Amino acid sequence: MAAGQFFSACALLLTLGWLCPGMALGGEATASSLIREELRLRINGVEETWRLTWREPPTPVCSPEEGFAEWGMCPCAGFEFGEAGELDLLRLVPGRAEEHLHLTPFFLETPAPGACLRRWPLHETDSDQAERPGFARMVRQRPPVRIMVLGDYDHDGLAGEFVLQIGAGPCGHQQAVLVGLDPRTSRLRIQGTAEQPERALILEHPRHWEELRIANGEIEVRQWPCGDHGGEEEETLMLRADQAGLHATRIRRACPDDGSPGQELSREIL
Incomplete structure (x- = not known):
């Protein structure tokens, strides 16, 4: 994002239709009931609005009614x-x-067709509570999870990007990308690198983006450690x-x- 662009500290999250996600009270979808999240921010002195919006009423995925044996498995990680x-x-x-930025095509391994977003937060004790009566009702009473949590991931001094999980699989991997404004066109995009701006930069876990956000200089993240799912090679990214x-x-x-440090096999600029 260009350094001349200024984001105000205000960010308003609207949780329209959260009592019955994606549906109006009468059972028919309306434009407002399809809004998953809304964010208001100020760029160059002009207030603008970003909205995550479903095209049709979304379907439940990894729902609390399915039980821990379903939503607690690897394909649901991050999408519970x-x-x-x-x-x-x-x-x-x-x-x-x-x-408009159509996000669905960027999603990879998901537990259901299309884009997947967590709706309600996962608590540490949920695996123990999952079979108790009223568990699903308790989950649905929680405030919705925020998706567009802005941060300064590209280190330009402005908190203008958010991390979006686009996949879950195999176990231990939750692929994620960075969403923000293209510094060249000032339009929304999935962020790539300076060398390949049109190619989405995909990290194997959202925490890798957080490591980059708080880093002071170059970092190395392990995308695929030795032995991960039987792998005989290690893959890391220098970011x-x-x-x-x-x-x-x-x-x-x-x-x-x-277990000693392995010989470098290849190096590729992304």
């Missing part, structure tokens, strides 16, 4: 108590045409951010049997 469907990110700026944008280099190393 969620919803699935066709998802757009809308941007509304006064005096300009409405901008950094500067005025040009994000930079990532993929490094593959051998996995010696004695």
